[in-house]
Amino acid sequence: MNERDSEILSQSLSQHDYIETMNIDSADLIILNTCSIRAKAEQKVMSLLGYLRKNKQRNPDLKICVAGCVAQQQGESLIERMPHVNLVIGTQHIYNIANLLKESEKISVVKTTLDKNYVIPSFIPDVQPVDSVVTDMVTQENEFSRFVTIMQGCNNYCTYCVVPYTRGREVSRKVKDIVEEVKVLVHSGVQEITLLGQNVNSYGMTNAVTDDGSPFAFNQLLREVSSISGLRRLRFTTSNPKDLSEDLMKCFVDLDNLCPQFHLPVQSGSNQILQRMNRKYTREKYLELVESLRRYCPEIALTTDIIVGFPGESTKDFMETMNLLETVRFHGSFSFKYSDRPGTASVKLNNKVSEEDKSERLAFFQKRQKEISLERNLEFLDKSLEVLVESCGEDSYKCRTKTNHVVHVDSTLPLTPGQLVNVKINHAGHHSLKGSALVGNRN
Numbered sequence: 218m219n220e221r222d223s224e225i226l227s228q229s230l231s232q233h234d235y236i237e238t239m240n241i242d243s244a245d246l247i248i249l250n251t252c253s254i255r256a257k258a259e260q261k262v263m264s265l266l267g268y269l270r271k272n273k274q275r276n277p278d279l280k281i282c283v284a285g286c287v288a289q290q291q292g293e294s295l296i297e298r299m300p301h302v303n304l305v306i307g308t309q310h311i312y313n314i315a316n317l318l319k320e321s322e323k324i325s326v327v328k329t330t331l332d333k334n335y336v337i338p339s340f341i342p343d344v345q346p347v348d349s350v351v352t353d354m355v356t357q358e359n360e361f362s363r364f365v366t367i368m369q370g371c372n373n374y375c376t377y378c379v380v381p382y383t384r385g386r387e388v389s390r391k392v393k394d395i396v397e398e399v400k401v402l403v404h405s406g407v408q409e410i411t412l413l414g415q416n417v418n419s420y421g422m423t424n425a426v427t428d429d430g431s432p433f434a435f436n437q438l439l440r441e442v443s444s445i446s447g448l449r450r451l452r453f454t455t456s457n458p459k460d461l462s463e464d465l466m467k468c469f470v471d472l473d474n475l476c477p478q479f480h481l482p483v484q485s486g487s488n489q490i491l492q493r494m495n496r497k498y499t500r501e502k503y504l505e506l507v508e509s510l511r512r513y514c515p516e517i518a519l520t521t522d523i524i525v526g527f528p529g530e531s532t533k534d535f536m537e538t539m540n541l542l543e544t545v546r547f548h549g550s551f552s553f554k555y556s557d558r559p560g561t562a563s564v565k566l567n568n569k570v571s572e573e574d575k576s577e578r579l580a581f582f583q584k585r586q587k588e589i590s591l592e593r594n595l596e597f598l599d600k601s602l603e604v605l606v607e608s609c610g611e612d613s614y615k616c617r618t619k620t621n622h623v624v625h626v627d628s629t630l631p632l633t634p635g636q637l638v639n640v641k642i643n644h645a646g647h648h649s650l651k652g653s654a655l656v657g658n659r660n
Contacts, residue, residue: 486541526575
């Protein structure tokens with residue numbers, strides 16, 4: 218979500234004569250688009266803001282803006298702590314960045330109100346046709362795969378999560394706005410679209426998304442977007458298991474351009490911990506969903522999120538998470554140590570796990586996940602896979618499979634970023650694959 222929000226900020230400012238620079242020391246405006254879902258990310262923001270104080274002293278005209286979840290969470294206190302910051306802009310105000318910057322010319326401005334009746338603005342990106350010409354065998358950015366926001370906020374109130382407090386309640390974007398944005402992107406040469414939301418499964422549940430107010434579920438949106446002419450690949454993230462429907466699973470059978478990849482956060486393999494997290498599903502239900510997904514789409518690649526050391530997590534609870542890992546054998550996972558987040562219910566829970574135990578458990582989990590990821594990757598050896606060429610380096614092309622695996626391709630063939638080609642996999646590592654392009658490839 219933050220990556221897409223950064224794109225929106227950039228696109229909005231480009232319409233007001235701002236030009237991006239890669240040199241932070243020469244910038245007239247610096248925007249920190251922040252995340253506060255974990256303590257470490259927030260600490261990095263404060264550290265960088267401290268560093269930027271020197272830039273402000275050298276250039277008093279420099280504007281410093283903090284956006285995103287840390288801005289939403291801290292509001293006025295951020296200005297008190299870092300008085301050299303000009304603008305603190307919350308998650309519902311990024312579309313108004315240009316006007317807020319004007320307001321902050323004479324005095325620091327904080328805009329972090331959350332409107333329960335918030336409507337995601339109609340926002341169509343200003344894009345040019347994708348230039349697929351490669352200069353010096355290096356591409357600056359993957360312009361062939363883009364994110365499209367379909368909803369934001371969350372109504373689930375998991376006890377560890379700040380999202381309902383930093384992004385507000387769930388609000389779904391209008392179907393016509395989503396479809397129009399995808400059409401513009403595809404027309405410009407984009408091959409792959411990823412639909413974004415804190416919980417895409419609940420799209421359309423909390424507000425009207427059609428002009429006539431008729432119900433419109435996420436599986437319907439997938440079918441609508443999938444049918445757009447020229448769209449070669451379609452993905453989505455993230456999903457809550459409690460809202461995963463049979464109708465959504467059927468899309469993996471019916472939609473040829475829907476990639477066989479699913480990120481389905483489980484967080485813990487222990488029912489006791491899942492209940493304390495307020496996740497609203499059980500271990501058994503999660504495993505049923507995995508079985509159903511694999512029945513509909515046997516080749517689907519599953520990834521997940523794991524939190525270790527949640528308050529009250531015993532050794533037995535943690536081993537149930539390890540058992541779940543062995544049962545599902547995820548292709549990959551994002552795993553983290555639990556940390557208290559301000560304003561969340563879990564801050565008040567007793568039986569906190571020591572940092573030492575959390576670190577040991579995380580290392581144990583990640584070691585086994587790394588082994589399983591390699592075993593999963595070895596399953597691709599000698600197979601022919603379609604990949605999207607993302608970028609070119611000096612020695613190889615970086616490509617991506619439908620299952621979202623990175624493939625490094627050494628090829629004498631003149632491949633081009635944005636091209637879909639077939640490769641034969643000849644090496645599997647822990648985090649990526651290697652392959653050779655096959656003769657007779659197509660665009």
